[in-house]
Amino acid sequence: MSNVQESKEHSKATPAYKKAMRIANSARPQHDGIDTRCKLNSRAAHMLRKHNDKFSQQAAVNLFMENYEMQCKLRGSNSPRAIAFYVWAIKTEESYIKANMRHNENAKKERLAQKKRDEKNKMEKNVIKKQ
Numbered sequence: 001m002s003n004v005q006e007s008k009e010h011s012k013a014t015p016a017y018k019k020a021m022r023i024a025n026s027a028r029p030q031h032d033g034i035d036t037r038c039k040l041n042s043r044a045a046h047m048l049r050k051h052n053d054k055f056s057q058q059a060a061v062n063l064f065m066e067n068y069e070m071q072c073k074l075r076g077s078n079s080p081r082a083i084a085f086y087v088w089a090i091k092t093e094e095s096y097i098k099a100n101m102r103h104n105e106n107a108k109k110e111r112l113a114q115k116k117r118d119e120k121n122k123m124e125k126n127v128i129k130k131q
Contacts, residue, residue, distance in 0.1 A: 017056050020044040024063055034074050038067045042085070049092045054103060057096035064089035 024044035045063035048056040064085050071082035 013055070014051065014053075016047065016051060017059070020047040020056075021059070023047070034070050038070055038081075038085075041067050045088070045092070049088075049095070052095075052099050054096060054100050057092060057099055060092045061089050061096060064092060 021044065024041050026040060041063045045060040045067070048060035048063070051057070068082055068085040068089060071079060071085055075082060
């Protein structure tokens, strides 16, 4: 398994996000086993899930799902380790949905506020022109 997280780094990447991605990508495929890569991915995913922005949350979900797939290949889908990674992925995805909803609600409120400001400015300009 190769991590493709490096190429998907967003423009607003925080130092914590960059550090977590460095940790996740530090596994050496030729020398490190699946358990080592899972450990590194898990460490990075737990770091990312604590941040409440949608980019970090989505990266954490991707890392947890990658761990789940690796554990399923190694131990089977009913192993406790695989199930634990799947549960973490679901929990993180739920918080990602909440963070994304908050982001959408805030954006909607900001658009409405901007629209009201524009209307107010337009009315003030009309009043000044009439005088």
